[in-house]
Amino acid sequence: MASTETYSEQELINALKDRDDQAFSYLYDHYSGSLYSIILQIVKSPEMAADILQEVFINIWRKIESYDPLKGRLFTWMLNISRNASIDMLRSKGYMNSLKNQEITDNVYGIDLVTQTNIDGIGLTKFLGKLKPEHRILIELAYLMGYTHEEIAQIEDIPLGTVKTRIRNALLQLKVYLK
């Protein structure tokens, strides 16, 4: 099912709205790796990330009609679907339970719990690592953990206005590293 064709953004969108299998295959081949990477950086578990990626692509297939090119690129739309699905998973009961179990298991074997999958050098984390610590923590809380500005203001005990400004500055800094 590997796709050989290449599409322009508009061709791809049109073909997807026409329920074209080949276009969807191309979409998966082209974008699944990047999206999986982002998902994995949020939920940390490869199994969960795979489940979420499946859900994300099925939602893309089902909801392609609701995608509006005027509001942004297709990748941006898919990236936000992936991040929202991942954060929904973080907030779910199942995720909390799996974390508890993991802690118990880890404690039993006396292993320090950090990450099973080493993602520090790849994906978004690679860029985040270059940020100043006070910027990095805000991006992690906001982008990877899904906290609102108000929640972050409480957690970090800083004024709401400062949260917004620091996040924007962090993102502008991140943009420099994205090149």
Next chain:
Amino acid sequence: MNLQEYILSGIIESYVLGLASAEDSVEFERMCDAHQEVRAARNAFELQLEQSLLQQKLEPPRALKSRIFSEIGMEKDEQPPRIISGKPVLIPRKGFARYVAAASLVLLFGSVLLNLYLLNQYKKSIAQYKELVATQTQIAGANQMLQTKLEDYENALRLMKNPLMEIVKMPGAPASPAPSSMATVYWNTESKEVYLLVNRLPMPVPDKQYQLWAIVDGHPVDAGIFDMNKDLSFVKLKTIPKAEAFAITLEKKGGSTTPTMEAMYVIGKVTG
């Protein structure tokens, strides 16, 4: 804040990554609609992000793609009936079935007409049958009457033919109210039974009856009363053992013990 400052404020990056507040997002979309520069800057960051992240791939499990495709494949299979189920579906009839349906309608219509016709015929036949039964009953009644009359005539004729019968003709009496009157007595000489045949007598008034008398040794003896019969005035009266003559008088209803001599219509002697 001028447009350039707005573009460089970090709102573009916040919006694209989904970190802008709802309020800021609404404003940003308005700015995008209004300013081509903002749109261009947004698009530039989106492209940069996309290209950057496309270089940071992690390969998902190999089986995932076919899992996803089998799931949406099933959806695709389900879709056509889903679309159709939303609208009223008219299943086209096959040609033969349509002919059969049309033919059965024609047959039904024909059957209804035939039944109406037969019902009408049935009603007519019933009426005719009743008429025939009535006529037949009438004829049978008339026949019965004729039969009875014929029997009476035959009886009368048989009695008249009897060789033992003494026939006593009684013409109009000398002082008869109706001189042209006539009656005949048939008198069986063996059994002494008396039969009377009225040849011609005027019809009596309602409260009077004719009475036959036998004259025995010069005295009148009651021989019975009789009514005038339209058809055949041949009636059996009282048995008279012995008589020289017979006479008829008109008496009060029920008869008298002695005859009213002025009302003697006929009289005749036994010739013996």
